[in-house]
Amino acid sequence: MEALDLARWQFGITTVYHFLFVPLTIGLAGVVAAMEAAWIRTGNDTWLRATKFWGKLLLINFAIGVVTGIVLEFQFGMNWSSYSRFVGDVFGAPLAMEALLAFFMESTFLGLWIFGWNRLPRWLHNACMWAVAVGTLLSAYFILAANSWMQHPVGYEIEDGKGRLTDIWAVLTNSKQLVTFPHTIAGAFVTAGVFLIAISCWHMLRKQHTDVMRSSLKVGLWVTAVASIAVAVSGDLQAKVVTDQQPMKMAAAEALYETERPASFSLFTIGTLDGDEELLSIRVPRVLSYLATGDFDGEVQGIDDLQAQYEAEYGEGDYSPNIPVVYWSFRLMMGAGIAILAVSVVGLWLTRRGRTPHRRWVWWIGLAALPLPFIANSTGWLMAEMGRQPWTVFGVLRTSDSVSPTVGVGTVATSLITLTVLYGALAVVEVWLLLKYIKIGPPTSEEVRAELEPPAADEDRPEPSLVY
Template identity: 60%
Template structure:
């Protein structure tokens, strides 16, 4: 592989790897804040234990995500210097705001949350986690603003003297139509990811009848969040598909491997033989669905790859403006498939473990409750645990589709990917850094998995022992508070994680 191929592989690997942690961070922060708010409102101790437990998993994920995110941004100066030189004045603005505002907002209030247990008033402490959650969403918004500008550049001009892009309207960048459609789609997907982890870990404990008072409300909350977020993903994705068709018709055509313009256009669930423009051997199709996805009408016209190729040649000059069609086609379907499967799992879990209704009681001899591991078939809990990676896989294939479907452009209609790579960095250097990053990320992945697995299996801290109302407390002059070993161990673990971060 040449320098360009290696640089693209390196960027793709670091991006997909880093994005494993981003949705977990966003989703878990909001869910943890919700559980702590329930503790503030009700005063029930099990909500506090739940917030501490899920907050611990959030901290582990946040620390690893920060490390991989730094490398993600350094790549622009190392492997993509021509890209950074040409569009850095525009692209760097939202990234700088993300680092100076959103990231420091997260870090500051996360520190207060870690060390503020039983030191800050309850509502102030809960507000700290809500601010962290808002900070993660702001981070996502500003980073998506930079990426959306690459998909649909607005608010800039090309300086004729320097030949570089210059920012002229920052409001236009922050209100880009691509951004406004992508942000809710990404946010709902993040909530699905965080909820899937909470569902799986809760199910593992409930199947063993451990920490039921903590895991039961966590399981119920996460199941509803995952189901509602899945509906949000579908609705926002529908809006995003139409904007994508308008702004990048080649991407939509490649997503269907549609080579000739048709009206109405069907959507193929599975196709063999036509991804290279050849004869179709086998295809399972839903009539008119692609027309609705692309245009909002059931008989709308969808441009094919050949027609868009002719148009872009006439507009941008000679060249091949087609992405790798098989990658675009299958990543689009895998994104949709994993997301829908996660939604089905959430709906099934709610039906099997919640108030089931008359029809479900006819199928099962006893009402199924998540608080009673013996009455729920083992396969239900296994399905919940195995559903953890579904939203993560959907997110990963979604970003592969988004970035690969834009090729050969790094900034659509403005700068080709081949023109953005660093000219002075040899392929051997990129190959070395690619190898080092891949091995380092493998090690970090093992560390992340083992930490999450260890703390998830350990479960929440033990409940505080009830105090005897007739006990006036010790006579040695202390305040009467004697935390148990679980509380000390939990506080020590949180301090260690904070120190590592």
């Protein structure tokens, strides 16, 4: 393998790994803030115990996410220095905003929330977690703005062979960004909702902490159902924007080689995905046309026609991505999303009007749903990023021209192996910590009320000296 291949593998592994934590952090921050607000409004200790329990899991996930995110950004200088030099003036602006504004906002108010339980007024303490939730949304917005610029570059010009930012507002309000952000955030709340469902079902299966878990389960089901609908609506809008801006990606998602009007959607295909050895393909007529254009009779361009168009525009080369990866990522993402919506709807029906299911298989289904949002998130990003190839910045900079010219195979291989092993160790730590505190469960009413007692004054503490 060449250094380019290894650099792509390394960035892909670290990105997908990091994105396992990000959606859960974004979704859980809002859920924990809402639970604490419910406790303040009702005075019900159940919500306070739930806040403490889910808040602890949020802190564990946040810490691991920060570590993996920092390493991720270092790779722009390590393996992709040509890319960084070419677009650093544009790409760096939203990333700087994320670090200086959003991340510091998250970490500062999270620290106040952790240490301010018995030192801050209740409303102010809750406001700290709401600030964390807002900070996570801002962080996501700025990072997605940078990524959306790579998908659909706007607000820049090429000067002396490098990209120069001319309109930051155009970058932040990119049409690609305006559909990607709500889709990603909705997916984050789906992730948090399913996390609540699965953990609550595990405790309900063991008949532990049922008061807290019953309330948490209800919250998780509603969050998942509403967010799943938002994912579907925003995903539909995103598909139409992708078709307009990156038609090759949509063609690859269907393995559509010839332009069709109307175009059918294949639920799955057994064969080579090039039409030469298609053994079985189950198709739904006209659905791809609607997904791509909003019209059941709409035309969808094929890979071969787009390849000829791009060769005429950009020169010789292969402008199609890895078709099997994009094709199956699209279906795994959609399949996981449909399964999640089904779980939430069935769960809301089974728990309606305060009912508690008594059949164990109900709890097992809820627990088994835990991997689904992570599968959907990961495959969605694979489709988005792999479907853009061979471009790093679509239509402007190719991936082959973005890699560091002086970094050899040995160097990239060493960092790839090191980071993979390190991330594997972090995964073990993350899972161990989560399982430990999940098994412990929420604190009792007596424990949480004791923690809310104001700190005792230390009469023996000397007055601070003004002389050092």
